[in-house]
Every structure is written in C-alpha cells, then in structure tokens.
Amino acid sequence: xxxxxxxxxxxxxxxxxxxxxxxxxxxxxxxxxxxxxxxxxxxxxxxxxxxxxxxxxxxxxxxxxxxxxxxxxxxxxxxxxxxxxxxxxxx
Amino acid sequence: xxxxxxxxxxxxxxxxxxxxxxxxxxxxxxxxxxxxxxxxxxxxxxxxxxxxxxxxxxxxxxxxxxxxxxxxxxxxxxxxxxxxxxxxxxxxxxxxxxxxxxxxxxxxxxxxxxxxxxxxxxxxxxxxxxxxxxxxxxxxxxxxxxxxxxxxxxxxxxxxxxxxxxxxxxxxxxxxxxxxxxxxxxxxxxxxxxxxxxxxxxxxxxxxxxxxxxxxxxxxxxxxxxxxxxxxxxxxxxxxxxxxxxxxxxxxxxxxxxxxxxxxxxxxxxxxxxxxxxxxxxxxxxxxxxxxxxxxxxxxxxxxxxxxxxxxxxxxxxxxxxxxxxxxxxxxxxxxxxxxxxxxxxxxxxxxxxxxxxxxxxxxxxxxxxxxxxxxxxxxxxxxxxxxxxxxxxxxxxxxxxxxxxxxxxxxxxxxxxxxxxxxxxxxxxxxxxxxxxxxxxxxxxxxxxxxxxxxxxxxxxxxxxxxxxxxxxxxxxxxxxxxxxxxxxxxxxxxxxxxxxxxxxxxxxxxxxxxxxxxxxxxxxxxxxxxxxxxxxxxxxxxxxxxxxxxxxxxxxxxxxxxxxxxxxxxxxxxxxxxxxxxxxxxxxxxxxxxxxxxxx
Numbered sequence: 001x002x003x004x005x006x007x008x009x010x011x012x013x014x015x016x017x018x019x020x021x022x023x024x025x026x027x028x029x030x031x032x033x034x035x036x037x038x039x040x041x042x043x044x045x046x047x048x049x050x051x052x053x054x055x056x057x058x059x060x061x062x063x064x065x066x067x068x069x070x071x072x073x074x075x076x077x078x079x080x081x082x083x084x085x086x087x088x089x090x091x
Numbered sequence: 092x093x094x095x096x097x098x099x100x101x102x103x104x105x106x107x108x109x110x111x112x113x114x115x116x117x118x119x120x121x122x123x124x125x126x127x128x129x130x131x132x133x134x135x136x137x138x139x140x141x142x143x144x145x146x147x148x149x150x151x152x153x154x155x156x157x158x159x160x161x162x163x164x165x166x167x168x169x170x171x172x173x174x175x176x177x178x179x180x181x182x183x184x185x186x187x188x189x190x191x192x193x194x195x196x197x198x199x200x201x202x203x204x205x206x207x208x209x210x211x212x213x214x215x216x217x218x219x220x221x222x223x224x225x226x227x228x229x230x231x232x233x234x235x236x237x238x239x240x241x242x243x244x245x246x247x248x249x250x251x252x253x254x255x256x257x258x259x260x261x262x263x264x265x266x267x268x269x270x271x272x273x274x275x276x277x278x279x280x281x282x283x284x285x286x287x288x289x290x291x292x293x294x295x296x297x298x299x300x301x302x303x304x305x306x307x308x309x310x311x312x313x314x315x316x317x318x319x320x321x322x323x324x325x326x327x328x329x330x331x332x333x334x335x336x337x338x339x340x341x342x343x344x345x346x347x348x349x350x351x352x353x354x355x356x357x358x359x360x361x362x363x364x365x366x367x368x369x370x371x372x373x374x375x376x377x378x379x380x381x382x383x384x385x386x387x388x389x390x391x392x393x394x395x396x397x398x399x400x401x402x403x404x405x406x407x408x409x410x411x412x413x414x415x416x417x418x419x420x421x422x423x424x425x426x427x428x429x430x431x432x433x434x435x436x437x438x439x440x441x442x443x444x445x446x447x448x449x450x451x452x453x454x455x456x457x458x459x460x461x462x463x464x465x466x467x468x469x470x471x472x473x474x475x476x477x478x479x480x481x482x483x484x485x486x487x488x489x490x491x492x493x494x495x496x497x498x499x500x501x502x503x504x505x506x507x508x509x510x511x512x513x514x515x516x517x518x519x520x521x522x523x524x525x526x527x528x529x530x531x532x533x534x535x536x537x538x539x540x541x542x543x544x545x546x547x548x549x550x551x552x553x554x555x556x557x558x559x560x561x562x563x564x565x566x567x568x569x570x571x572x573x574x575x576x577x578x579x580x581x582x583x584x585x586x587x588x589x590x591x592x593x594x595x596x597x598x599x600x601x602x603x604x605x606x607x608x609x610x611x612x613x614x615x616x617x618x619x620x621x622x623x624x625x626x627x628x629x630x631x632x633x634x635x636x637x638x639x640x641x642x643x644x645x646x647x648x649x650x651x652x653x654x655x656x657x658x659x660x661x662x663x664x665x666x667x668x669x670x671x672x673x674x675x676x677x678x679x680x681x682x683x684x685x686x687x688x689x690x691x692x693x
Binding site: 011016017019020023024046048049050051052054055057060 | 173174176177180181184185186187213216217220231232412414415418
C-alpha cells in the first residue's frame with residue numbers, strides 16, 4: 001500500500017474539470033485508489049467514481065490523502081500526485 | 092417569417108435582458124421530464140429485462156454525449172467540452188449504475204423510477220456541500236439523469252434534429268448538454284425561468300451572440316411549443332402571441348438591427364475620428380472575464396473600466412486570494428491589447444463582504460464603502476494592490492494596467508492609498524517577487540467633493556475617471572433605484588453638465604488624462620455633449636461601441652462644442668432636452684437616420 005498527503009492548490013478546487021481529469025487517470029490503473037480529506041481520514045472515497053470525487057468537495061487549500069493498493073500502485077500514486085501538484089494543468 | 096395567427100391575446104412578460112437584440116420566432120419548450128415519471132411495479136421475471144433496458148439506455152446516452160463532445164470540440168475549440176466529459180464519466184460510473192440496478196431489483200421498480208430515485212438521493216447529498224461552485228455541479232447530475240430518462244421513456248430527444256429553423260428555446264434553465272446539442276443556426280433566442288447576468292444561460296447566449304432574457308418567472312408554464320414569441324434582449328421584454336401591431340413594430344426593429352450588425356462588422360476597423368480629425372478613444376467596460384471576446388469583437392481601445400468587485404461574485408471561496416486576483420489581472424493585461432486595462436479597486440460595502448461584526452448601515456450608499464472600506468480594512472486592499480502590481484509586470488511591452496480608486500472624497504484618501512501602494516512595492520521588492528513600480532493611479536470623480544476639489548486632486552492623481560452614474564445621483568441627490576424619484580435622474584441636468592465641465596477643465600489645466608466611464612458614454616446624444624465639453628476618452632459597455640463609433644465619425648467636434656456651450660448655459664433640464672433634440676438633426680444626418688437613435692434620445 002502507498003499513501004501520500006497533498007494540498008489542492010488550483011483556485012477552483014477539485015471542481016468538475018479537475019475531478020474529471022483525476023477520475024479518468026485513476027481509471028487507467030488496476031489498483032484500488034481511494035481519497036480522503038485529511039480532516040476526515042476515515043471517510044475514504046473511490047477515486048474512480050466521479051460522483052464520489054466531486055462529493056469530497058475539495059476546495060482550494062484542502063489537504064487530501066491518497067491511498068493506493070494494488071499491482072500498479074507505485075506508478076498510480078506517482079501519476080496522481082503529479083496531476084495534483086501540477087494543479088490539474090490549470091493555473 | 093410568417094404572420095402570426097391571432098387567436099390568443101397578446102401577453103407581455105418581463106425578465107432580465109442578458110444578450111442584446113430582438114428575436115422573433117417559435118416557442119420550443121425544453122421541459123423537465125422528471126415530473127412525468129410514474130412508478131410501475133414489475134413482476135420479478137421482468138427485472139432482468141428491465142436492467143438490460145437500463146444498461147442499453149446508458150450505452151445510448153454515452154454515445155450521444157460522445158457525439159456531442161466531438162461536435163462541440165470541432166465547432167468551438169473545446170471550451171465547454173469538459174462539462175460533457177464529466178457527464179460521460181458520470182454515465183460510466185460503476186457504483187451509480189449498480190445503485191440503479193439494485194434499486195430496480197429490490198423494489199421491483201421500472202428503470203425511470205429507479206434513475207429518478209438514485210438521482211434525487213445524490214442531489215440531496217450534493218446539496219450539503221458548502222462550496223457554491225462545487226455544489227452547482229448538481230446541475231450536471233440533473234442533466235445526465237434527464238438524458239437517461241428521456242431515452243428510457245422514449246421521449247424523443249427533441250433538441251438537435253427536430254429543432255425547426257427559427258426556434259426560441261424556453262427552459263427552466265439552459266442545461267449544458269442542451270446548449271451543446273443546439274445548432275446555433277436554428278436557434279434565435281433563449282428565455283429561462285431562472286438566472287441572472289452571470290448564469291449559465293447568459294454566458295452561453297453571449298458567447299453565441301444570441302438574444303436572451305432570463306429570470307422570466309413561470310415562462311415554461313405560460314407558453315406552448317409552436318406559439319409565436321418575441322424577445323428583446325436589450326429591454327428584457329418577452330411577448331407571447333404578439334398582436335399584428337406589436338409584430339410589425341418588432342420586425343422593423345429586428346430588420347434595422349440586422350442591417351446595423353452588418354454595418355458594425357464592416358466598420359469595426361474604422362478609426363474613431365471626428366470629421367474634422369479629432370481622435371476619440373472608445374474603450375470597453377468589463378465585469379466578467381467571459382465578456383473579453385465580446386470586447387475584441389467590437390475592436391475596443393482596451394478596457395477603460397474593469398469592475399474588480401465582480402471577482403467576489405465569481406470566486407469559489409469568498410474573498411479572492413492574491414493569486415486568484417493575479418491570474419485575473421494578468422489575463423486582463425494580456426487580453427486588452429496595447430491600450431491596456433484600468434482596474435477599479437473593489438467598490439463594495441461592508442454588507443457585501445460579510446465582515447464579522449459589521450452592523451447594517453442605514454444608508455450604505457453614503458456609508459463605509461469603496462476606498463473608505465479599503466482604507467479601513469487594509470489587508471483586503473493590500474492583497475488586491477499586490478496582485479495588480481504583480482500582474483502589471485507581466486507584459487513585455489510596458490505596464491498595461493492602471494489602478495483606479497473609487498468614491499474618493501478627500502485628498503488624504505489618495506495619499507493614504509499611495510502610501511499603501513508604496514509599501515506593497517517595498518514588500519514585493521523584499522520578496523524578490525516580479526512586479527511593476529510605475530503603475531498609474533487614477534481617481535474616480537463621482538461625488539461632489541471630488542468635483543469641487545478637482546484641481547488639487549489632479550495634483551495627486553495620474554488620471555481622472557468620471558463615473559457619470561454616481562456623479563449624477565450625488566449631484567442631484569436622486570436615488571435611481573427609487574421609483575418615486577427616478578424620473579429626476581438626468582445626466583443632462585445643467586448641474587451635472589457644469590460639474591463635468593468643471594472637472595474636465597481642471598484635468599486639462601493640470602495636464603492629466605480624463606475619461607468617462609458611466610452610461611453617458613454609451614448614449615449617442617449625451618456623447619455629443621461630452622465631446623463638446625472636451626472629453627475624448629470614453630469607456631462603455633462593449634455592445635455600444637459600434638453606435639458610438641458611427642456617431643464620432645459623423646460629427647464635427649466644432650459643432651459638438653457649440654452645442655455643448657449652449658446646453659451648459661441653459662438653466663433647467665427641460666430646456667437642455669428641448670435644445671439638444673432640436674439641434675441633433677443638424678449633426679450627421681447619416682447617423683441620425685440609423686436604428687437606435689430615436690430610442691436613445693428619448
């Protein structure tokens with residue numbers, strides 16, 4: 001299992017376009033990928049579901065945990081962190 | 092266009108015009124299919140077939156969305172494609188599909204009912220999100236479920252193919268998918284129950300340049316498909332089943348507008364120069380960033396007024412951060428061309444900011460607002476100034492941004508603001524943050540104190556901007572929003588004209604630039620007076636630029652000066668109106684014959 005903590009920095013937060021990018025990327029991996037707000041660590045959501053990711057309501061400044069488990073977990077967490085660190089390619 | 096059958100009485104409604112122009116067409120009602128769903132109890136042996144029917148509907152929906160995405164990408168260059176991509180992901184979402192299938196099985200329900208129930212449940216959860224922007228995404232869920240229900244219930248997707256040429260779309264609100272499916276060549280206008288200037292429908296309408304009226308309550312229950320309807324996106328009027336007289340009136344108006352638009356395109360590159368050779372700057376007033384392309388379409392000489400307080404209404408998180416503002420201002424600097432953009436610092440009252448402990452004021456128009464608020468809660472102002480200074484540095488062709496301070500009534504206010512700006516420069520220097528240091532600082536002249544003190548103010552300010560709306564209100568002591576007195580609001584009142592001349596003369600004596608950014612600058616008759624009073628720099632709502640360009644090109648400055656000199660010597664508003672009306676015909680006969688003119692003079 002791999003886990004990382006990141007801050008959402010783009011100014012609209014994880015809104016529809018950003019969430020869509022993340023979900024698309026997550027669906028490309030076989031591992032189980034879950035997200036949680038760091039202020040509610042126990043409530044993880046499936047990163048492959050657009051509804052679930054939108055429901056995180058991760059606005060700018062929200063700290064989130066990414067938890068990945070599965071055969072391609074190293075590559076998956078790397079790609080997802082990169083997307084978030086690059087502000088979903090937005091700002 | 093065929094003449095309407097006159098059976099039903101004409102009905103007039105009113106809403107908010109959000110994209111200009113008259114449209115006459117046939118009602119095309121896009122209604123909400125969810126209201127018509129019935130619960131069917133299925134025998135257990137039919138449940139597999141029902142689930143298969145649901146899966147097939149999802150497949151069809153995915154194909155429709157994919158096709159719409161491709162079409163949109165080809166047509167518009169992908170600006171709104173991401174909304175549809177979200178919809179596609181929603182349709183592919185395994186867990187939701189599973190929930191619908193479970194619901195069908197457990198409740199022996201029909202697929203339509205199951206989709207409705209799961210959707211409503213999701214919407215309840217979304218409604219609890221506190222962030223406005225993210226919560227709004229609930230409309231995407233509604234949209235996707237509409238699509239599924241339409242497919243399931245066999246309601247033909249009436250958008251696209253069925254849409255006859257000449258349709259005016261009537262809907263509760265314009266959903267993104269409907270907008271994406273629309274063929275702009277067949278749609279003449281939009282009317283919606285809900286919405287405001289910044290709503291989805293409005294933005295789409297302006298980007299397609301199609302007349303639209305929003306916020307017409309109950310419009311969807313008042314019209315039926317096929318009825319004749321007239322909408323006026325300039326005044327917000329909506330007329331159902333127009334009488335032959337009304338019909339004729341609006342067809343003529345529309346005809347003139349179409350002619351006008353052709354002329355506008357031909358004339359957009361023509362210089363705004365009077366017949367005797369004086370150049371007049373025609374700039375654009377901007378509120379929302381999506382208006383930027385509109386302003387380029389009219390070939391404006393930069394942005395004469397950016398109302399930065401609109402960043403508040405657009406910001407997802409309340410107070411816009413320094414970085415958020417920096418992005419916005421950088422965008423303005425890049426888009427406004429070599430003439431640049433004037434950013435008016437926040438013109439807000441304490442009520443808008445939801446400041447803790449801020450007590451409601453009895454008279455907020457004369458209260459703690461604009462520069463007064465900026466100076467009393469300095470961290471908000473400082474954040475804005477830092478963002479502007481950073482963005483101003485961005486251009487390699489020199490500084491393109493200017494700062495404009497609103498509602499100044501006291502010289503100390505501009506001195507204090509300059510001090511804060513100098514402090515911000517020092518901070519940025521210390522942080523080694525790239526920024527500009529020679530940003531010009533202007534003063535908005537809109538209260539009598541600033542008029543009377545124009546000359547000393549001009550020593551402190553780099554430029555003046557005449558806000559004629561507030562100036563007229565404050566000089567005449569008339570609240571334009573109060574219907575008991577709004578008839579007294581009159582920019583042609585001699586007191587207002589004299590105030591303008593006083594300020595204009597002071598600016599010229601002190602050799603600082605002066606521009607006009609109120610509504611006077613978009614009213615042809617009043618522009619003649621402004622030119623005559625010595626003003627050559629006008630900033631207006633972008634769509635007014637073509638008419639003002641034509642006006643400027645049709646007159647001699649000398650004539651305007653004579654007219655203004657006479658008008659200002661008169662003593663009552665009625666005399667000024669009579670005089671101006673009587674003498675307009677002497678000026679540019681070609682212009683006077685044009686479409687909107689009579690409308691503007693009255």
